[in-house]
Amino acid sequence: MTGDKKGPGSGKSGAKVVKKTATSESELARRLRKLDAKLDGKTAERREAEKGRPDNAGFAMALRLSTEFVAAILVGAGLGWGVDQLLGIAPWGMIILLLLGFCAGVLNVLRSAGKISDPRAGAAGKEDGPDTD
């Protein structure tokens, strides 16, 4: 902050008292800009520091979402295989149910990420919201 205080003094080296109000206006704007830049730098710095920390949240999130996605696809493929075996309509059950499995996987991921509301969030536990896990 000491650098800021020095700024106006050196800028008004001519000491024109008439122009004082205009100068202080522009001075203020300039100092505001400087402060903004400084704050931006601070936030970026803090963000960098947070990135470096051994953080489990991202890892847990990745694990959670990938499990949700893969589980639904596996179930879709398994059901499709079962339907094919039972009804003897060879590739069709697998094709359709695998695609439905992908849909269910995307739905699960969106639900567990809280991007869309879970209709099953329950009447009793409404205040918990969708992302309770």
Place this chain on the structure above:
Amino acid sequence: MANDPIQQFQINKLVPLDFNGVDLSFTNSSLFMVATVVVTSGFLIWSTSGRGLIPSRMQSIAEISYEFIASMLRDAAGVSGMKFFPFVFSLFMFILVANLFGMFPYFFTTTSHLIVTAALALLVFGTVLVVGFMNNGLNFLKLFVPSGVPGILMPLVVAIEVISFIARPISHSVRLFANMLAGHITLKVFAGFIVSLSSFGALGVVGSILPLVMTVAITALEFLVAFLQAYVFAMLTCMYINDALHPTEH
């Protein structure tokens, strides 16, 4: 090899038993499951035996864990869900203590095996199915029919909802298992770095400070994960039980 990160998950038969070709051996995994049950029930029985109006420290811990699960279940499944309290509480305490047991050096982590977590998740899944059909009859199937969907899309949406429902026990069990497995492997790998780095002379010893710091940090993190995964498992169980009790209240 002592540095093998997978070796800690090996199942060893302690008492080989064989019934008509079915292997029922008592393994190290069984031993730690028994130990978990004994420690959990022993602690709870002992700590609540005083029944002081002003609880002792140990009684406070037992009461806090009771309150924790009871309020979680009440929030998620309502008062009618409280008859499942023994079930959810047993699951939570078993997983929590088993996870924390895994944090002791040379101890076996039972929850790092998919078969154990899958059994627990299928228990929850089966309970939800049985209770759902017993309480609501065929109304339970309304769980798969979201309201406000146009008729043409209905078969598609119902199929997707059914698949998403069947996928629950898989993600439920794999989440717990994968977290414990990955955490323990990471810990072992980083600890192994210290040994292998410090064998490179003085510079290696200095360099091995980095993995040492990481190991300490990850150990703390693992304690957090041990609790968090038990909590998540219990929380999801509560939500599934809510589905079984109130399938139509969307």
